[in-house]
Amino acid sequence: MAAFVLQPPGDPAVPWDRWLTSFEDYLLALGQSGLADAQKCALLRHCLGQEGQRIFATLTLSDDKYATAVAALKSHFSTGRSRRMHRFEFRRRAQQSGETVAQYVSALCELTRHCDFGALKDGLIVDQLIEKTSCNQLRERLLLEPDTMTLADALAIGKQVETVLMEARHFVRAVHAPVTSSAASERTTEMEIRISAVERI
Known part of the structure; x- marks a missing residue:
């Protein structure tokens, strides 16, 4: 073994x-x-x-x-903590800085282990995600969904929003990055040669 x-x-x-x-x-x-x-x-x-x-x-x-x-x-x-205490910890748990939606939902699922939510568990996790997410865009997006939205739906939307926001940040950085193309470098070198020639006259 x-x-x-x-x-x-x-x-x-x-x-x-x-x-x-x-x-x-x-x-x-x-x-x-x-x-x-x-x-x-x-x-x-x-x-x-x-x-x-x-x-x-x-x-x-x-x-x-x-x-x-x-x-x-x-x-x-056994911790000896009451079900009410476990539920309190669940309700106050907010998404932390740098924590992905998947990580946050996983943490919420872990906290429900002793809450005895029964069939309401998934819906309460979705509610907590909407209320305590650190991403306003995700909150607004989830609030537009019908009441039939499942936890799996909310998680998929969360990942989608995260991906879009990450790509948008990369795009903005690329747009505002300094120009370092070879053509620009060649123009700069040509200008420096002309200035040098003028200075020698």
Whole structure:
């Protein structure tokens, strides 16, 4: 079995839910998701690292099942924050300087993990994108769309607007760049020769 390096879970290093997803993806990729509970628990403890193993040893488990071990670790690493606090963090998250629309939407999706938005999740992410994007052109463009616009639609529009704005900036720079063509250089050299000849007379 290939060696697996996974940073131990913790706060703020790697949130437990994300760590567990990575671990279970690892088991699945190895084709080991059907292992016996004792083997899965052994792999789990190994990947937790030394500090994680120390914490695991302090937990009181009712049995040696993998699901029980995961539940105990989840309880230990739980932040204890309420759903309302997670929703507050989601609502105040604005697009940061230099952050692309795709990166911003990805961050919003991550923040919804504990918000329990249910079927409203995608619509609320779109609303947050419209309200807290740093690009006024994108906000105006999204507000023109019908209510049937999906998150995928909004993301596609965001990427399109970003591309157009980037190309426009490059075009403006090219238009205002100093002329350095060979023809211009030749004219300058010819003028310098004439001036030099005049000065010698």
